[in-house]
Amino acid sequence: MSVIIQKPSNIKTSEITPKSVYLDRRKFMQQAIASSLLLSVDAMLPAWAKKWPNLKQSTYSTDDTVNSFEDITTYNNFYEFGTGKTDPHKNAKDFNPHPWSITVEGECAKPGTFNLEDFIKPGVLEDRIYRLRCVEGWSMVIPWVGFSLADMLKKFEPTSKAKYVEFTTLLDKSRMPGQQRRVLNWPYVEGLRIDEAMNELPIMAVGLYGEALPNQNGAPIRLVVPWKYGFKSIKSIVKIRFTETQPQTTWNLTGPSEYGFYSNVNPEVDHPRWSQKKERIIGRPFWEPKRDTQMFNGYAEQVAHLYNGMDLKKYF
């Protein structure tokens, strides 16, 4: 039985589901009788081609207006596929994220190499609509499909020596043509303090708008840390390492005075070359003014306590 999977680029703007309809459809699907036939067909698809129509909506989802599928998938910073905003959409078409495995190593009791499918078990995935704020000064609202990072990391039993978690993106110039230019030190590396990683907010996202991640959004699996600038939400992850010392993150290596390890969204701490007081909301008409940046991107309730007593101007 053949199933035609639409490439995101073939989807017309008129076909994009408004959020209200999208949420109503989810409710309907959750209430509808799941036919066993549908489930078995679904199981036959490889991980990267999956659709997830029956997911629960997370309590951490925001009510903010969700951006269109077109905006989310055609305006990306993913230098592995080119440095222009529309480059990843154009250049990642041939990227095949399957099969995919993730190596877990470092200060933990249960390291190993795992297939992506090992993490996508039934009941684990949920919808999380998160704000994403780029360090450049624009923001979007994205309906991710993912699972809690904390739940995943706990399975590897990090030891008391694990003070940080380091993530690494795939390094493969033939599959990621942007890596042929040394605009950044490849492979892309990011990291979190262990308590940040174990917070309830960060997720490993495997999809958006109820379907598997388009390549340009970090297929097949990426991190989403909604209270930090977007470059911390590392894409196409192949390695996770528990470390004792703070990881050397790629943007921090590129510009140590401009891109800090923490990079919490903070209107009071400017980038040396531009202000972070305001942000451009993608999707609003261009003649509308920018909006004020929110501390921790509006997630202070869940994460402010992680930084009690820390000078956030020093630890930017």
Add this chain to the structure above:
Amino acid sequence: MQNPSNKQISFIVKPALFILCLVPFALLVLDAVNNNLGTNPVETLTHETGEWALRFLLITLAVTPVRRLMSAPWLIKLRRMLGLFVFFYALLHFTTYIWLDQFFDWQEILLDIPKRPFITIGFVSFVLLVPLVITSTSAMQRRLKKKWITIHKLVYVIPVLVVIHFIWSLKADYSEPIVYALIFSGLMLVRVYYSRKKASKV
């Protein structure tokens, strides 16, 4: 190639060039009206207007080298129009910043300009264009004589500032401003070559 007559230059070449120089602006307006400015329209407008200002700057600087290479001295008559279009696009770029980016928040703008080097140098480049525009008329040229030449040497300084402004607006990929820097260097080298040639003939 036969040189066009003064009448042909005034009534055919110049109007045609004027229309040509407005094409980038017309295309931007069309894109704005058709919602074709991409996902971040203000970013697109800022970038496009800035880039065209820089391109016209380099085109203006290319007039004399091309004049000499093609032995077409009449091209100098087109240079003023090209120079004024530099200011036209720079003004659009500056207006996009003041209006669509900052929404006339003068307090923020006045804080931004001295505090952020990338804005400072952009603002200085724009301000340095003003004396060039004011003294662009033939009457001014006649009145100022040698001083006019001194003022207009600013056109060698402004591209350097603009390229630095461009570099400082980027995060990591400097390939675009580097290309413009190379073109500017090339244009300067041609002038050096010709001035050496002239000096050796004396």
